Amino acid sequence: MINLQSSRLHTIVIVVVMLLALGFQLVAIHEQSLSGDGAYHLIAGYQGWRVGQNRLNLEHPPLVKTIMTFPLLFDEPLLTEPVPVKNILAAIDNIHANALLIRRATIRARYMALIFFVIPFLAGCYYLGRYIAHWPTGIILLCLVAFSFSVIPTLTILQTDTAVSLGYLLTLLALFRLLKTKSYDSAVVVGIAFGFAVSVKFSGLLLLPTILIAVILIKPPARSYWFSVRRLSLIILSAWIVLELSYWAINWNYTQEVGRMTIRTYTHGQAMVVRDQMQGFEPLLLAVESKDPFLAQWITGMLGVYTQNSIGVYPVYAFGEVSYWGRYGYFPALFLIRVPLVILLTGLFAVFYFLKRGKFTGQPPRQKSAEILLLLVTVGAYLWVAVTSNYNLGFRHLIPIIPIVYLPAACWLAQHRAVARVFIGLLMIEALLLSPLWMNATNTWWLGEANPTRFVFSLEDNFIQLAKYGEQHNIKKLNVIDPGTGEKQIQAYIPDARLLKWETPLEAGWYAVSVRVEQFVPALLYTPEDSALKQVAQQWHPVWQTVKTGQDFGYAAGSFHIYYLDEGQLIKPGKAQSP
Structure with missing residues (x-):
């Protein structure tokens, strides 16, 4: 009776915790606007299903995009024709023109992420804690992850991080089993889990040291020198099969001509900012493509990410400075x-x-x-x-x-x-x-x-919450200053919004200034380098200074500073306002 009651309590607690965790995820699904690479992933996955060729976004393996965009096949077309990689920014802006469609697509894709990646990931947290200690530890670990405010919003955004996190947990749990059983079956399971991890994100490769050490830790029978080698070979073979299968669905209409052309767009720097650093890889990639096209796509994407990382291409704000290069801290x-x-x-x-x-x-x-x-x-x-x-x-x-x-x-x-x-x-x-x-x-x-850490890092915009702020304060027309964001992307959530360019004449009314402007503009103005970004900051500085003279209504939606500017505070664009 005691065991039965304990088992029932165990089940009840897990169900309650999972339901609470799902409640937070439902809010995240419906209350966060599309951000980051989300739109690019939607386009790449949808186009892959439609044309049967993996032409876009090789820097992210296709499995996550393939799964998340499957429901989009049963709605009105997201794209009317295939998008070449050189037009991807325009395509991202254009798909936002149909606001209802992009919001439906986002929500449906997020539900697919919830079902296939988030729920298994949370379950994996429980099993990790249970294996290392006991079931209460598993439930507590599940709670710590599921109820962390920093984790909640990241799980269902249209990125690959949750999927690779699931891959990490599956691989670790499979390795624990391999340490116990030492069997070939367990090695195959490890390979499947590892194959899933590298099929969703290249950071799955970072599990290799863990796998190698696990294989070394297995104590072989006496004089069995090939014991560990055979198991490692099974792991690699199983992982390769999973990787191949993950590329098959999105390449059902693969042709060598298109495949080789896609590789060249990457090696020539047309698909990623890699300058001329990938041209030396082209002969190798084309040689691999002639033998294994799907592996060639995976290697192309991995080398693209490696090259970008080595040359530094993303300007990132942190602690008052903007840098293309990483910071150890x-x-x-x-x-x-x-x-x-x-x-x-x-x-x-x-x-x-x-x-x-x-x-x-x-x-x-x-x-x-x-x-x-x-x-x-x-x-x-x-x-x-x-x-x-x-x-x-x-x-x-x-x-x-x-x-x-x-x-x-x-x-x-x-x-x-x-x-x-x-x-x-x-x-x-x-x-x-x-x-x-x-x-x-x-x-x-x-x-x-008084929060000193509020704006020390770059922030993500949430236009759904900005729209709600406008409705609550009866703002009929909102002028948005958010360089790098397309007007259609904003109007998908705030139809009457006007996205300002630096040369746009200012008018009396409400302004929402992205915190990124407050971060990047001062930081770039004081950098010694005369970069293109510094020129952009110089263009935006007088506009920002003028808007700052308006009535300050504080911050809204987590990343926007709200002002009201009246007629007497307007100046012509391009002329500096005294700070």
Whole structure:
């Protein structure tokens, strides 16, 4: 009877936690506008289904896009004709012209992400905690991940980070099984999981050190020198098969002519900003294409990402500076600022607690020493690449290792159930208070206007919430200053909005200034380099200074500064306003 009641309680708790987690995800699905590469992924996946050729966005493997865009095949056409890569920016703007369609497409694609990636990822968090300790640890780890305000908004946006995070969990759990059984079947399962990880994002490759160490840790029978080699070969073969299958669906109408042309658009720098750095790879890629076209596409995308990272192409704002080059402290600082304080402080305490006691959830460390070593290697390899990378793009890039990093806190809280209930309650309250503006929040949000970390990193726009702000304040026409965003992208959510260019005449009325303007313009004006970005900042500076003279209504939608400008405060564009 006791076991039956315990089993029922276990099931009830898991169901309740998952339902609460899904509740937050439903808000994220419906209350966040399309952002980042989301529109590009929609176009690439939809076009792949329609024409049967993977021509776009090779820098992201196609599996996630293929799955997320499947429901779009049963709606009105997102595209009327195939889009060449040189026209992709115009295509992104054009698909927003049909506001109802793009919003339907976004929501349906996000539901596909929820079903195929988010729910399994959350389940994987539970199984990781349960395997390392016991089921209460699994449930607590699930809660810590699912109710973190920094994790909630990233799971269903149309990116590949949640999928590769699932791949990490599946691979680790499969490796734990391989350590126990040492069987060929377990090696195949590891290969399938690893193949899934590299089929959704190139960062899945960072699991290789973990896999190699796991294979080494398997104790072979005496005089069986090929024991580990055979298992490693099975893992690689299984992963390759999964990778091939993932490219097949989007290449059902593959032709060598189009395939080779697509490769050349990348090697010649027409599809990615790689300058002339990929031309030397072209003979190799074409040679691979003649033998294995799908592998050639994967390698092309991987080399494109590698090349971009090596030359630095994305200007990123952090701590008052704009740089194309990565900062060693970027991701550590991002982690310290974006992880909820409850988890951050508990996790740090738990690490010292377990190190001091030499025990992990009441068990001698040697019982799980191999598994813990694999977790440490995974985090170490991933963080090393992240810290040394020039891709300083956001918290979502940390999601693959978040369950592992949160694990010490979950283990400690599992030993202190009363504290765990309070902490999980605090996490949920924090997530509710920040809803739906989780994306740009920091863990010192409760300081309000005095929050020193509010704008230290680049922010994401949420036009759905900006539209709601306009409705609540009866703003009929909103002038938006948001360089780099297309007018149709804004009007898909705010039909009467006017997107300003720097030379656009100002008029009396309401203005929403993207925080990116407040970040980038001052930072670029004081850089010594005479870059194109600095020239853009010089063009926008007088416009921004003029709008700042209007009545200040504070910040809205997490990333916009609202002003009202009257007739007496207008000046001609291009003329500087005294600060």
